[in-house]
Every structure is written in C-alpha cells, then in structure tokens.
Amino acid sequence: MSTIKLDPRRLSFIRTMDSRLVSYNIEMTEVTGGTFWRPYTPGQIAGKEDYPQVEDLSQLWKLMEVFPPADLYEERARELAKALGPAYIRVSGSWATNTYYDFDGHTGGQPPKGFQSVLTREQWNSLLDFVKYVDAKLLVSMANCDGVRNPDGTWNPDQAKLLFDYSRDYGVPIAAAEFMNEPNTTILGGTPSNYTAEDFSRDQDAFFRFIHENYPEVLTVGPCGSGEKFSPHVGYHNLEVIPSDTLLQSCIEKADVFSYHMYNCFSERGAFLGRHWTADQAASEDYLGIPYEAALFYKKLRDKYCPGAQMWVTESGDAGCGGNTWASTFLDVLRSADELGRFCTVTDGVIFHNTFMSSDYGYLDHKTHLPRPNYWLALLWNRLMGVRVYDSGEEIREGLHCYVHSRKDGKKGYTYMIINNSPIQKAFIELPGPGIRYTLSSRTLRSGETLLNGRPLTVLETAKLPALEGESVKAGELELSPMTVTFLTVEI
Template sequence: MSSMSIELTLNPEKLEAIREMDPRVQSYNIEMTELTGGTFWVPYTPEQISGEEAFPTCDKMEDMMKMLAGMQTKVPAINLYDEKIRSFAKAFGPVVIRFSGSWATRTYYDFDGHTGGKAPEGFEFVLTKEQWQGALDFVKAVNGQILVSVANSFGVHEDHTGAWMPEQAEILWKYTEEQGMKIEYAEFMNEPNMLNGMCLPDGYTLDDYGRDYDLFAKWLRENHPETKLVGPCSAENERGAAAGGMAALLLGTEDIMKRCKEAPDYYSYHSYNGISERGQMFGAHFDFDAVTSEYYLGATMEDLHYNETIRDKYAPGAEMWVTESADAACGGNTWGPTFVETIRYVDELARFNVNTKGIIFHNTLASSAYGLLDADTHMPRPQYWGALLYSRLAGTTVYDTKEEIREGAHVYAQSRKDGEKGFCYVIINNSREEETLVHVPACVQYTLSADSLRSQEIKLNGNVIASGEDGTIPELKGEEKEAGTITLAPCTVTYLVVGDER
C-alpha cells in the first residue's frame, strides 16, 4: 500500500438516518428547441472529445462572442417515439421531465396550424400540437411528470410593451388537460438573471419581471391549482461573480426575489460546475486537470448553500430543485461524453441527497456534450450507467456515514432499493494516482472504471458495458465479496450493497 493511500473501514452499524430523498431525484431536461427543432451547440469533434485536439480559445471578449455565434447549428426536432430513447429513459424509474431552456421564453404555441411554422412577431420559435403531443406521449411512456417554463417574449405582453398575458400559456394547459394529463409543475421564465437577448419588451426591467412573475403565479393558482409553482429558476452564483467576466454581470437572485410577492412552492436554481470551453471568457471555466479536484466537485454544494440562504428568506420550507445541472454551461465540456463525467455526476447526486431534499434535473437527456444519451445515436454515455446503477441500487433513506469528504474517499450511504434490510454505499475514489483500501463486511461490489478518463467506454467490474442497438439494457451484475479488504483503483465509482446485521 502506498503511504499516500487512504484506508477506510465501513461500519454499517454506525450509520444514522438523515432524511428520505425524493425518489425522482434523478430527473432531466428536454430543451424546448429539441421539441420544436431549431438551433443548438455544434458538436465537438472526436479529437476534441478525446483530448487529442485542443478547443480553440481567444483572448478578446468580442472575438469570443463572434466565435459563439458560429457555434450554433440547426437541429431537427427530436423523435420521442424512438423505442431506443424510450427504453433508456424508462429505466430510470419515476422522473420529472422539464421542457424549458432559453428557447422556451421565445416559443409560440400554435396548436391549430395557423402560422405554418413561422413564428409571429414577438416570438422566435413555434411549438406545434403534434410536437407537444409527442412530449405528452413520451412522459406517459416513461412514467414521468411535467415541468414547463412559459414564454415571456414581447409577443405575450399587452401591446408588446405592457404586462404579461396568459392566453398563450392557457393553450398549453388546456390541450394537456384535454388529453387526460396535467402539467404538474411550472416555472415562469427561464433564467431571469439574463434579461438581454431574450426577445423581451424594450427596456424590460427587474420590476417588470416581478410584476409579470406575480401575474403568472396568480393566474396559475386561480386557474390551475393542481400545478405547483417552481421558481425563481435562477442562474447566478457566487463563484461566477468572483470569477469576473460576463458571469459577474448576471442579475442577482435576491434582487429578483425581492420583487416577487408570490412565493414558489419549490425553490429552483441552475447549477453547473463551470462554463465550457466555448464560453471560458465568461469566467468560471475549469481545465480538464481540475475536474476530479475537491474544489471542482464541491462547486455545486456552494451553489446549494448560497441558494438555501435565499430560499430561507423568501420561500421558507420549499424543497430545493436544481432545474438545470451538468458539468458545464454552454453545452458541456469536451470531456462531457467521457468517463470522467461519471465521477462528477454520481458525486453531485449523492452529496446533494446528504445535504438537502429535492430534485436534480440533468441537462440534458439527449442533446449536446452533456446529454445522458448521444444526440444522434441515442446510445448511453458513460455517466448514464453511473446514474442507472444509482437508480437501481440506492433506496430513499439517506444516511450519515461520519466520513469526511476528502480526496480518495467520498463515502455516501443509502438504504437498499431492493427492499432488503441493509445499505448501499457509494464510494468515489477521485484521486488520479492513489488507491483506496476499504475494509468491508460481506457485500456485492459494482465498480465503474475506464481505461482512461476521456474514454467513451465504461467498465463494470472490469468488463465493458455494451447496450443493444435496439435499446436493450444488459444485465448489470455485481460481484459478491466476502468480508475483508477491497482495493478501489484511482478515479473509480463503486457501489457496495451490504446486509444489515444489527
């Protein structure tokens, strides 16, 4: 054993229950632009994903803005009837599916076909009845619930300059209810910290936003009380402000909440560990060498605690919903589709459950570099398998392991999903060099690894996980271990299922 290795002893008898987590904690986004077809990020090249080719950088903000403008490409509407995407999505179990994104702020609902697909003045995109029906059918097929954010572009404002009007939103609710379904949750406007470039009325201010948020909240509660209000859907955090760049120019979340009289039922915010290479001049970008570090992995907890302070003041008692989360804003980093993202994903999920009760909506299910599934093939990325094992193995009771989080030893514990007495440990060795030795009772081991951190293949107990091209999910079988010592290699994610001998 290296002198630097960490040695752990699991003591199930000392675990103390903290809380019951929301079983829908692993939820996800399907961007509005995916439903309608539109624009999204140009995919990275295979060489950029593997790290063989550096992503181009620039030194001037104006150059980066020009570069960003060229990084959008047209994408077709997603086919949510595809059996492969349905199979992989359904395997998660119960979820809330969020249909939103900045595109939703500017989308017109045309459910009678009168626009011919051309957005009217005051909007930029069109959602058809057929596209929304596809979303409803998908939600039903995967045992999901719905969260939407609604339009707030100048087309939904009185005379294009005045107060927000509900006619467009009513189209969405009415049609959904006519299909025997309901919209369980709703946000008003996606990321109100950024009011520029969202097709809003000229001179739109935070005071205008507060007025319109309250109008929406009152309309929702008076006309559709079965739908719960989620907000403020903010994207601002202390890390971005400290990093400078454009991230420091975001409007403050507390400044937003001060102007809103209607408290949300669920407090929502967005939390990315950083900003991708595409937007690194915005600030808060992490290089690849840092993405297994303690600071990087702990970034989302900083966001949680920052927002909890605001929640306690303006929506006390509301659960915390992270309605967008992934490795990086601006479409994800080049390494988003690779194994290393599994470490971040599982660590955020397990640590979130220790610290609070709520839901994390991964952005996205199947688009850009941060998608759980590849946008073109709908085949799973490595992080999907880390997520699926968490869903299959970890029950809803969350325990305090009494282990300090430190490099090589991120140790979490929950009850067993199979209903048997016992526990499911999640142990992440985020060290790139040192092994972690764990003294364990008899258990079943599931260790996820890869030949390299930027591999697009993932292994379970040393064997490559290969799903069928038709969406068939292979057997994910653990390895039985007698009581003793197991060695966890550097940069691995391990689930250990143990019995309860108490």
C-alpha cells in the first residue's frame, strides 16, 4: 500500500511545455492506400489466442494486409480529431521513404522506377483539408529512395519542392520536416542499397539547406532516431542499427528540433526482430520506465548536436510493428499516461502518438473510428493538464506515479495525474483541501472499455462526446484502485 500527501505549496516549477504536446501520426500508407499491419483477432486482443510467429524478414508479408486510402472526410474521424485540440500531424512512416508525388496524374497510379507507391493530388488534398479542419500543423518526411537520386548518387530536391509548393499554394503549408523516416535502420526503410551514415549526413545537410533557402519558416527536424539500445530492456536481436551519434557526427547543418522514435518493444508481430514484453509485464516499473530512459538518452544527443532545441518523439507507441495485442485495450493506458507525464519532467517537446486511426495502436478503431482507451486519456489530458510543469516531489514507485501541471482552465491551482500501476494494491492520497477527481479505469484490462469515475465513456450518434464530468472530493484520504489513472484538480 502506498500513500502520499499532496502539498501544493511545496511544488517547484520545472518548465513550460509546447501546447501541442499531444500530437499524432497519419501514416503515408493511410493516405495513399497500401500495405499495413494485419489486425489482431478478438481472441488475440483478449489474450485468449496465441499469435503465430514468423521466423525472419522474408516472411514479413504474412503480417501485412492491403488497405484502401483512408477516408479523411469521414465525419467521426474529423470531429474526434478536432476535439483533441490543436496538434501537429505527422505524415511519414517507412512507406513515405519511397512514395512518388503525382499531382497531375501523369503516372496513372503506377509508381515510376525507383519508387514503390504514388500519392495523388486528391489524396493529398484530403490530408491537407483534414489538417486544416482540425487546426493542426503539418510535419512530413521526404522520399529518400532510388527514385530521388542525382546521377552522382546525391539526393534530388525536385519531388520535395513539389510537395512544399503545392501544400503552401493550397493554403496548408508544411510547418516542419524530417529528411527521412528512421535512418538508423535503412534496410527496413526503402533507401538505396548500401546507404551509409555518410550518405545520410550529406543528404540531410542538402535537405536542410534546401529548406533554409526556400522555406525559411519551416522547422527542420531530425535525425528521427530509432532502434538504438539505450537500455538493457530494448533492442533488435541481430539487425544492424546505425547509432544516431554516428549519423550526426558528419552533419554540418543543425536541426531546429531533435527527433526520435519511442516504442517500448516489438509487438508479437515483430518478436523475431527484437525484444518483446508480455502483457503481464505491461504495468511493471521496468516496462513503464523505458520511455524515460529513451528521453534521457536522446537528451544527451540533443544537447550535443542541437542544444536548446525541443525534443519531438515523432512516433510513439507501445510496440513497433503495429502495436501489441493489448495496444487497443485499457492495459496500454498506463504506459501512455506515464510517458506523457515523465517526458515533461525531462524536456520541452511534442509526442506524436502512432497512429491516429490505423492498426492496433491507433487512437481510433480503423473500421469504426470509435475511440479506443488511449484516445480518452489524450482527451482528458488536453482538457485538464496545463502547459506549466511542476516537480511533484514524490519518488516514482509501484502504485504511485505522480505528475503535476498547471490547470488547463487557467484557474489558480494544479492538476495532478496519478497512476496506480500496482495490479493488486490500492493507493491513498491525502488531500489538503477539496478537489475534482477524474479516474480512468476498466472492468477488464484487455478490453476497449474505458470508465470515467465508474461510468462507461462512449460516443453518441456520429461523433457526440459524453460530458467529461469530474467528481467533487473533500479534504482527507482518497483511495485509488489498482491499475487506474486519476486526474485530480485542486485550487489554491
């Protein structure tokens, strides 16, 4: 049993966060249509059915399914995205590295030599309209495949110029750009064969200069680090990973924003690639601490190569390769909540949840666009947690992960987010005065059900959200059930 006594008078200010902290990805393959991760079965999601393993990359196709382009005009998806509030939307993913931009229809939908997919004008318009409707800012990564090479092997900016100019002229300019997705593991990303760290440094420098000279208002973001063994709890088995430090050593142009990707592990789909954690470990201290270890690791590189820059986690999810079997359930809410809370104690920046509405880790169900548990967490965070971050003064331990921000409503006081990740023990909070409580829970951890103060959260009609009403609590002892996330607003 854990107990803490809240004392708002002793809180110390840490920093002010970007108001678009909670952001998300729409994969390029969602926009164009194409292959993505085959959904788990209901039995696999519930933990009642095993997932069949593959042996190596040659069998990767068995994990995939072909999907049509996402309907970005669908009312429910648009309204639920808008309800989250202003965000960055990143359009990228491994598929973006080899996508051809065809805005006049000359390809007839057939990828030119050196590319693997085609983005049409209509598809990009739908994405730009979505970004504008939900009051987002756009982050993209570029194609970096055989199709965008000059005769001497260097990167050619013609396709990038087409994308930037078209988006600007359409009225939804690109706000930020990474050169490419996940350069640390080029074998998986569609780059030219034998693409080296030196090649990346040369080409990213060329891209950043291209941005500075032609679109000086656009933030340059990089290196988009991924796959590095920053902790004994993560890592590929045998795949070669180029360290971000190596990628950046030869770079001349400094990024405006330092970026990396954060997945706690490989999902059941990708267990052949590297470390996989099981569902019974999903609330453990070691597992929940992985994003914090990543933030500290990459903070050192940020300070070395672009001191003072924000850090953007341009992909974040429970597990690479589409998410774990429990990614779409309440069990993953504890990880998402802890990553948000602890990241803010390390640095200013933005976390891009992967994805908004595709695969098992999406905020929304791919078919119905109904919210999954992580959506409700993000919505409550954005409704309650302000941008000013404070040190709670409490050591993080099983049963009590406590994070403190200013109130989003602007009133004097604070919002606490307290995670009880103990599977069996209650936690207790001593309140010095009255407050308002918002507790997220589920009767079945491996289900899509989310309760707010014991009442199910559901969307009414097409996209009508329920009233996210808190429960008034008096000064004294407050009990927190196991495996719950509680937001608590207090006045001073």
